[in-house]
Amino acid sequence: MPARPARHRLLSGSCSSARSFDPRFLPTLGRPRAVALHFARCDQLATGLTPVRVRPCWAHKLPTLLQKRRFPAQLLARLNSDSGSPLRGKIRTPTTPSGIVQDNSILKMLENSLSDGLLYRYRDPETNQSDVESMLQIVKSFWKAASIVFPKAWGLPPAKSRLMHGAGIVSMGYLMDAIGERFRDAKIPHEEQFRHDLLPLVDVCRWTDGYWDFGPGVKRKWNEVQNTPKDIQMLANYLMVQYKALVWSRPQS
Numbered sequence: 001m002p003a004r005p006a007r008h009r010l011l012s013g014s015c016s017s018a019r020s021f022d023p024r025f026l027p028t029l030g031r032p033r034a035v036a037l038h039f040a041r042c043d044q045l046a047t048g049l050t051p052v053r054v055r056p057c058w059a060h061k062l063p064t065l066l067q068k069r070r071f072p073a074q075l076l077a078r079l080n081s082d083s084g085s086p087l088r089g090k091i092r093t094p095t096t097p098s099g100i101v102q103d104n105s106i107l108k109m110l111e112n113s114l115s116d117g118l119l120y121r122y123r124d125p126e127t128n129q130s131d132v133e134s135m136l137q138i139v140k141s142f143w144k145a146a147s148i149v150f151p152k153a154w155g156l157p158p159a160k161s162r163l164m165h166g167a168g169i170v171s172m173g174y175l176m177d178a179i180g181e182r183f184r185d186a187k188i189p190h191e192e193q194f195r196h197d198l199l200p201l202v203d204v205c206r207w208t209d210g211y212w213d214f215g216p217g218v219k220r221k222w223n224e225v226q227n228t229p230k231d232i233q234m235l236a237n238y239l240m241v242q243y244k245a246l247v248w249s250r251p252q253s
Contacts, residue, residue, distance in 0.1 A: 073107065113177055138188060
C-alpha cells in the first residue's frame with residue numbers, strides 16, 4: 001500500500017496558536033466542514049502563497065467566527081428542548097431526527113435577527129454578553145403567536161405547509177423583527193402583541209393552499225415557493241409590504 005501523506009498543520013509565521021489547528025477539518029455547529037485556503041489576491045493561484053510571516057493568521061480569527069455560529073446553535077437547542085417552547089421537538093437535529101423543521105432554517109432566522117434585527121438589541125457589543133432569556137422569550141412568544149394565528153399550517157411537514165418550510169421560517173423571522181420595531185417602546189414584545197399584528201395577515205397568506213399574489217403577473221402556487229435566496233426574498237418582501245399596508249400605521253394595543 002502507498003504511504004499515507006504526511007499530516008500538515010496550519011502555520012502562520014511565529015503564531016503558536018495557529019499550529020494547533022488541522023487545516024482540513026474544524027468543527028462548526030457539530031459538523032466537520034472542509035476549510036479552504038485563503039487567497040488574498042487572485043494572482044496567488046498562479047504565483048503561489050505569500051511569504052509565511054505576511055499571511056493572515058486564521059487562528060486568531062477562527063474563535064470569533066466559531067463563537068458567532070455557536071451562539072445561534074445554543075439558542076436553537078433551548079428552543080428545541082425548553083418545556084414552554086412552541087418549537088419543542090419540532091426542529092430536526094441529530095438528536096431530534098423526528099423534527100419537521102430543518103435546523104439550518106432556524107439558524108438562519110436567528111442569525112439574521114442577531115446581526116441586525118430584533119435580537120440584536122439584546123446583545124452588548126462591547127462585552128459580547130447577551131440577554132439569552134429575553135431573546136428566548138421573544139422567539140418563543142412570536143412562534144407561539146404564529147401557531148395560534150395560523151393553526152391549520154402549524155406543525156405540518158414542510159411539504160404540506162410553507163409556514164414550516166425554510167422559506168417561511170426565514171421570512172417570518174423578518175416579520176418578527178418588524179413587529180419588534182413597531183413595539184420598540186416595550187422592553188420585550190409579548191405574545192399578545194405578536195398575535196395582534198399577525199392576525200391581519202391571515203387572509204393574504206397561502207401557507208397550505210391557493211396562490212401567492214406577489215404582484216402583477218407574478219403568482220405562485222403555495223407549494224412552489226422554494227427554499228432559495230430568491231424565493232425567500234420574494235416571500236419576505238411580500239410579507240413586509242402586506243404588514244406595512246395592513247398593520248404598521250394602526251394604533252398599538
